[in-house]
Amino acid sequence: MKALVATDYQPLDRLTLAELPKPAAGPDEVVVKVEAAALNPLDLMLVTGAAKGLFPTEHPLIVGMDVAGTVVEAGAGVSGYAPGDRVLGFVGQAGSVAEFTVATPGPRLAHRPQNLDAVHAAAIPESGMTAVCLLRAVGLTGGESVLVIGATGGVGLYAVQLAHALRARVIATATAQDADYICGLGAADTVDYRQSDVVEETLKLVPDGVDVVVDLVNRGEGLAAVARAARPGGRLVSPLSGPDDLGRGVTPVYIGSFVPEPGDLEDLASRAADGGLRVEIGARYAFGDAVQAVADFAGKHIRGKVVITVP
Known part of the structure; x- marks a missing residue:
């Protein structure tokens, strides 16, 4: 072959x-x-x-x-x-x-x-199941706010939609060209990472900080910097490695590889087939x-x- x-x-x-x-x-x-x-x-x-x-x-x-x-x-x-x-x-x-x-x-x-x-x-499969595992690992619930960094990538597009389906308020990074598209997926607000400081712009939208940061881009000390967008006692989840201490009581959650539960992939495929997942x-x-x-x-x-x- x-x-x-x-x-x-x-x-x-x-x-x-x-x-x-x-x-x-x-x-x-x-x-x-x-x-x-x-x-x-x-x-x-x-x-x-x-x-x-x-x-x-x-x-x-x-x-x-x-x-x-x-x-x-x-x-x-x-x-x-x-x-x-x-x-x-x-x-x-x-x-x-x-x-x-x-x-x-x-x-x-x-x-x-x-x-x-x-x-x-x-x-x-990989992107969708990773997004599911990230949101599950951090325990995102309805009514919470979440910042998705890397929202226009493979995992990010699913994370935005799945967080919105959980009735969370989603803030997503996107260029001006992608902003309307990302909002169409369920983001309430977007931050242009090319034109502004993501953390500062997020804190303008949610002055006390978001409940959850989903970072699909940064690693290492870069995660400590974006953790400032989380509220004191909030959570940050990433598929990449980073510091154990993010300060201000922010809990880091790192998943080196996704471990789906039975039915996760079937659910994603069913949602996509029915038009509920773009x-x-x-x-x-x-x-x-x-x-x-x-x-x-x-x-x-x-x-x-x-x-x-x-x-």
Whole structure:
């Protein structure tokens, strides 16, 4: 089969479409014929080795972790999935920018609703489940206020919508060009991070500070700086690492990798199929243009998800 491959830790422009053996389903695994795959920032870090301290990889590495497609083989012990089933899921380092991939039934794999196409389905798993886990980890509730930093990225677009669905007041970072779109997703206010200080502008909107800061951009001491936007005793949640002490009683919550609960992915897919969750496709590429897709994802500001379709 053909796949987008890194042969070692390497620059992104050295990725190639190469021939690899078609995977077989082991016990408790299914093989999926890929129809679409989406990119995430971690994919870039795995290729270059920027994340090798936390996520060492074996080579050749197939790029991509989000997939939508059709089951073509079910291994021993698999129940609930059979050849012909339409699915979406997160396959980790099994790789998804390929003609076939291997997935493990469980919380990270779900049946795809009939009215959810493969391109939009592939854009959901990692970003959508990360957003769910972030809001769950910090215990966001209705009536609270939340600042989402990185609101126009893959995770951020879901975080804004899911926080709004919880009846929280959402303040989101966005450029002037994206402000109307983000408000259409449920943000009550936006802060232009290119033109103003995010913390200062947030405190103008909520003088005592927001209850929760969801930061999808900063890490390390950068999180201590944005924690000033939280009220004393508030919470900050991030998928990146940061200080244990943020001052003023602000509680830090860090999730290094998302751990979804059973039904999370099914719920996201159902919401998307019913129109209750908007899935933004920022750019769509053919399989033959996969190397360019990675380059553009790394180098351009793209609102929403980058998806590669596989014939």
